[in-house]
Amino acid sequence: MAAEFANLIVSPCSRFVVQGTDTMALVDLSATELLRELNGGQATSVEVTQAFLDQIKARDDKVQAFLRYDEQAALAQAADVDRRRKADQAVGRLGGLPVAVKDLLCMQGELATCGSRILERFRPPYDSTVVARLRAADAVFLGRTNMDEFAMGGSNENSAFHVTRNPWDLTRIPGGSSGGAAACVAASMAPLSIGSDTGGSIRQPAALCGVTGLKPTYGRVSRYGLVAFASSLDQVGPLARTAEDTALMLEVIAGHDPRDSTSIDTDAPPYTQTVAEPLAGLRLGLVREHFGPGLDAEVEAAVREVIRVYESLGARVREISMPHGKYGVATYYVIAPCEASSNLARYDGVHYGYRTDEAALHEELAQEHKQLVAAGRAAEAEDLDNALVRMYRRSRAEGFGAEVKRRIMLGTYALSAGYYDAYYLKALKVRRLIRQDYDDAFEQVDLIAGPVMATPAYKIGEKANDPLAMYLVDLYTVSANLAGVGGIAFPCGFSKGGLPIGLQLQAPPFQEERLLRAAYMFQQATDWHTRRPPL
Amino acid sequence: MSLTREDVEKVSLLARLKLTDDELGLMTIQLGQIVGYVAQLNELDTEEIEPMAHAVEVTNVFRPDELRESLPREAALANAPKADGECYLVPAVLGE
Numbered sequence: 001m002a003a004e005f006a007n008l009i010v011s012p013c014s015r016f017v018v019q020g021t022d023t024m025a026l027v028d029l030s031a032t033e034l035l036r037e038l039n040g041g042q043a044t045s046v047e048v049t050q051a052f053l054d055q056i057k058a059r060d061d062k063v064q065a066f067l068r069y070d071e072q073a074a075l076a077q078a079a080d081v082d083r084r085r086k087a088d089q090a091v092g093r094l095g096g097l098p099v100a101v102k103d104l105l106c107m108q109g110e111l112a113t114c115g116s117r118i119l120e121r122f123r124p125p126y127d128s129t130v131v132a133r134l135r136a137a138d139a140v141f142l143g144r145t146n147m148d149e150f151a152m153g154g155s156n157e158n159s160a161f162h163v164t165r166n167p168w169d170l171t172r173i174p175g176g177s178s179g180g181a182a183a184c185v186a187a188s189m190a191p192l193s194i195g196s197d198t199g200g201s202i203r204q205p206a207a208l209c210g211v212t213g214l215k216p217t218y219g220r221v222s223r224y225g226l227v228a229f230a231s232s233l234d235q236v237g238p239l240a241r242t243a244e245d246t247a248l249m250l251e252v253i254a255g256h257d258p259r260d261s262t263s264i265d266t267d268a269p270p271y272t273q274t275v276a277e278p279l280a281g282l283r284l285g286l287v288r289e290h291f292g293p294g295l296d297a298e299v300e301a302a303v304r305e306v307i308r309v310y311e312s313l314g315a316r317v318r319e320i321s322m323p324h325g326k327y328g329v330a331t332y333y334v335i336a337p338c339e340a341s342s343n344l345a346r347y348d349g350v351h352y353g354y355r356t357d358e359a360a361l362h363e364e365l366a367q368e369h370k371q372l373v374a375a376g377r378a379a380e381a382e383d384l385d386n387a388l389v390r391m392y393r394r395s396r397a398e399g400f401g402a403e404v405k406r407r408i409m410l411g412t413y414a415l416s417a418g419y420y421d422a423y424y425l426k427a428l429k430v431r432r433l434i435r436q437d438y439d440d441a442f443e444q445v446d447l448i449a450g451p452v453m454a455t456p457a458y459k460i461g462e463k464a465n466d467p468l469a470m471y472l473v474d475l476y477t478v479s480a481n482l483a484g485v486g487g488i489a490f491p492c493g494f495s496k497g498g499l500p501i502g503l504q505l506q507a508p509p510f511q512e513e514r515l516l517r518a519a520y521m522f523q524q525a526t527d528w529h530t531r532r533p534p535l
Numbered sequence: 536m537s538l539t540r541e542d543v544e545k546v547s548l549l550a551r552l553k554l555t556d557d558e559l560g561l562m563t564i565q566l567g568q569i570v571g572y573v574a575q576l577n578e579l580d581t582e583e584i585e586p587m588a589h590a591v592e593v594t595n596v597f598r599p600d601e602l603r604e605s606l607p608r609e610a611a612l613a614n615a616p617k618a619d620g621e622c623y624l625v626p627a628v629l630g631e
Contacts, residue, residue, distance in 0.1 A: 426587030484590020
């Protein structure tokens with residue numbers, strides 16, 4: 001009866017639902033609230049999905065968070081959930097909630113470009129475990145989000161297709177590499193989103209776009225079917241509006257997967273059941289080295305204000321030292337490119353992806369040969385690439401963008417004969433020192449609090465020609481990946497210019513529950529996470 | 536230690552990338568800057584430190600030795616730029 005009545009008062013354009021006396025757009029509700037509407041029969045998945053699709057159509061020309069979406073497929077999926085719910089059949093945990101997926105998770109038969117020309121037409125033959133779990137939980141796949149090519153970058157400027165814009169200021173970067181994933185949630189084009197984080201790629205765009213994003217502990221979420229960038233650092237994780245929504249999403253995707261030998265063989269706790277429990281006697285650590293030169297004054301002020309909020313909630317705060325953190329970026333930019341150069345060797349123009357034009361390739365080789373012989377350098381002509389090697393080299397040169405080439409070159413150099421000990425092995429040793437800093441810190445505190453990025457979002461193009469400057473912004477995020485610990489980012493203030501500022505909390509391995517509960521406590525006490533950009 | 540254009544050219548062959556003259560020049564400068572930055576790791580004495588290859592050091596993860604279905608050949612070849620229904624095809628390198 002209640003359900004029928006609710007159907008009557010849903011407006012014909014399907015965008016509004018009457019809640020008591022308030023008329024609230026569906027797209028303004030959190031995922032948790034939407035799920036309540038769905039399960040209570042006040043809204044259908046088709047209505048919710050249509051509302052977000054309408055929002056994408058209205059806003060994504062400006063934001064460009066999505067690479068593609070399939071309206072009919074999403075609505076068909078939603079209708080199927082509605083049908084089952086109506087027939088009192090089993091409905092999964094996400095109950096028809098729309099989810100946006102970063103374009104590097106395999107979904108059977110659907111394009112997965114990784115933001116790269118080399119995979120422009122790649123259709124994976126199987127589902128990644130995360131996608132399979134979302135499917136089993138009855139998520140509705142809304143569309144695929146933009147990213148820096150192969151997740152290499154922190155601005156989305158490295159996408160081969162287009163640059164996603166920050167919904168708070170369309171002239172600025174959304175952060176990256178999960179820039180589309182964060183921007184679509186910030187712009188209310190999706191209630192839930194999936195990203196990946198190799199050196200900050202969930203936390204940094206979450207902070208810059210003013211949403212909540214969690215990088216799980218390494219091993220918490222399966223990497224099976226995640227297109228690999230740096231295998232010892234990559235983790236898949238959720239982006240959402242609130243800690244509660246993030247808990248819901250993590251609950252669905254976390255857990256052991258026999259197909260990923262690095263996934264940990266323990267059950268993930270039911271995060272949504274505990275997220276609202278405050279942490280009594282919480283011990284927060286502030287890292288002395290995080291507050292040095294380079295940290296924007298407004299960001300520092302916002303972070304220090306967070307500390308006061310937590311203190312008012314009963315937390316005890318102490319200063320700690322993590323002396324090796326300053327080597328994080330240098331360590332990361334050895335290890336990640338080394339792993340990337342190896343992982344990306346598979347894009348060879350043979351198995352999948354782009355291949356160079358073969359006639360042009362043979363023509364090029366013939367020309368080079370002729371020129372060398374004519375110049376009296378016949379011996380060098382014999383050393384020219386053979387056709388297969390040249391096919392690899394041309395396919396990769398044409399298929400990869402500048403940043404990906406730079407990292408492949410860096411990794412290949414660092415791993416090449418004579419340099420392995422000086423770079424890769426050295427970096428692995430410093431990595432252990434960074435991990436030891438964390439172990440020492442967590443002897444004294446329960447969570448580490450600090451900035452996500454030293455500044456709010458910068459202008460598109462500002463750092464585009466300076467790769468080293470681009471790498472240095474990863475200072476506060478890479479260490480969590482190197483050490484394998486979890487971290488969460490959420491909004492904790494705004495700059496005078498109206499740009500979101502994010503806070504990062506980091507926890508000991510497999511303490512995502514603590515991260516979520518602490519974020520929830522903060523979000524109950526403040527309303528930064530409820531602000532939406534004026535689009 | 537500084538990187539020369541010749542070093543970069545040699546690495547581009549190892550990396551199976553064909554770089555243009557402009558790219559070689561720019562890459563020499565940029566890789567040089569990054570390698571210079573990374574050199575700060577040498578400030579640390581790591582003589583006694585065990586390298587850490589993985590955050591979660593699990594080893595010997597086995598699965599039961601049971602036959603399972605694998606990807607059908609057709610699906611495995613579906614994304615190949617060039618295939619003959621049985622094999623991936625590449626430019627000939629022998630008998631030229």
